[in-house]
Amino acid sequence: MSNTFIIAQKEWKDIIRSKTFIYILILLAILTLISLIVSILVFNSQLTEYNNAATQLQQQGRDVGLPPQLYPLNLLRGTVDYIEIIGAMLGILLGYLCIAKERNTKALKLLLTRPITKGEIVRGKILGNTLFILSLMTIMAVFIVFLFALISGLFLSNSELFKIFLFIIISTVYVLIFFMLSFFLSLKQKNLTRALITCFIIWLVIVLILPQIGDTMDPDNQVPGGLFKSMNVDKPTEKLIMSRFGTYETIRNGIEESSITKHYERAVFAIFGIKSIYNGKSLSFTLLDTISNYYWILGFLILGLYIDYIYLSKTKIYLSG
């Protein structure tokens, strides 16, 4: 077995047996459960509202529109939202802990006095943690499928299960990107506390501030249900109005696109049909329509891999403290 795999295996075993793993699993399970229950309650209240309105309209002899349709994967909006925030935080903590622990216990020093290269250590640690994140996301996905069946008696179709599989892969890559950022800083900064603080500042900017600025600058977000819809402005007119604000829109979009979180959100919202225009559309259409988000996610991943795999293998890293 190569040294990279030996280190990855050790890394996996070490995390899976740690208390951190148990805490993370419990936290994710609770959040998934809460978000799913809240989504179901919201849908039920929409349905009750519709039924009441429908009864009144029928009594008045007026036409009744279609009832709100249940797309099961739409109910995962809350889950996606918390992975955006907590998943990124989890990636940062994993990257920090996997180095901080070994710097404090001097195990990193021991590793570097063995007949292996720095590159093998870096690759082994990234591989071990990738497997851990992938397992965590898989456990969570299985839990989601189980909850659907248990709470609402819904059994997901094959195509919905495939979408959940895509969600596992995209979420793993998303968390991994934050892992690589914190892994890099924890090895390159002499002061570990400073490394962690830097990571959280970056987290704050990428996960919360940039998407928030983008959302706030979006005129359609200013009124619940959409500004244009509330003013009964149709789509062509909306487009015409927005074309007058080309520069403004470019800046707003640029701010959103600089955040990996926004790309993750757009990709998963499209797959799950949380963004309503993708409901009832084929998966291939959805994937092609949001392909630019995948390019961005891939770009961030390649950048992280380049910095961690190549740069860290060749430059000075801090061993203790």
Next chain:
Amino acid sequence: MADNEGNIIIVRNLSKRYGESMAVSDVSFSVKEGDIFGFLGHNGAGKTTTVNMLTTLLEPTRGSASIAGFDIITQPITVRKNIGYVPENVQLYENLTCFENLEFFAKISGIEHPKVRIMEVLRLLNAASYANKRVGELSKGMRQRIGLAQAIIHKPKVLFLDEPTSGLDPMGVKELRDTIIALNEQEGITIFMNTHLLSEVTKTCKTIGVLNHGKLIYNDTLKKTLNRFNNEDSLEKIYFSIERKNGN
């Protein structure tokens, strides 16, 4: 391999600079195969920096060194195959058992089927009954012993110990000292021990080197040292006498 004169560690003008300050300055010495070498010096004298360079953790600013005939700068991987290292207060992976920790270090040291060797080392260190215990559950003394086990699992020629008795109780200190002597005598491992505890040096080492402000100010066998300073009655007085002569 030792050279013609039996030296397994050869250090020539080794220096390490951190910014403006010289942590280690033009240090030269050699250690014979089968020796227990005590590297003495107060805190901050440059002992750990020297060991970090000899164990290939740090690249020297100037000078050279070889371990078992291999250059620390140009042949670091081969040097690592020939050395074992126990840093001060090493803790290993606390969620893994002692056996799993040793298996990991054995495998990355190139031992493919390490089970027999692991049990042999654990028996040698009187730790066989702890094989299936997680490292996180062990006492400090036992952790130090497992730290020692990982360092000798691949049968190194030279073992570097950085303040090995730090934080141990008197019983733990005695047990570790006996183990170090046993490793030297039974396994034929050359020991390089960083310490500031003179009592440990008297009881364990055959040769000493004294480092002060990054410079080697004394290097000789313990026997000759005690004879040379025959008017002094303990190594502590000798140590202070050496340091005084060097203007401290």
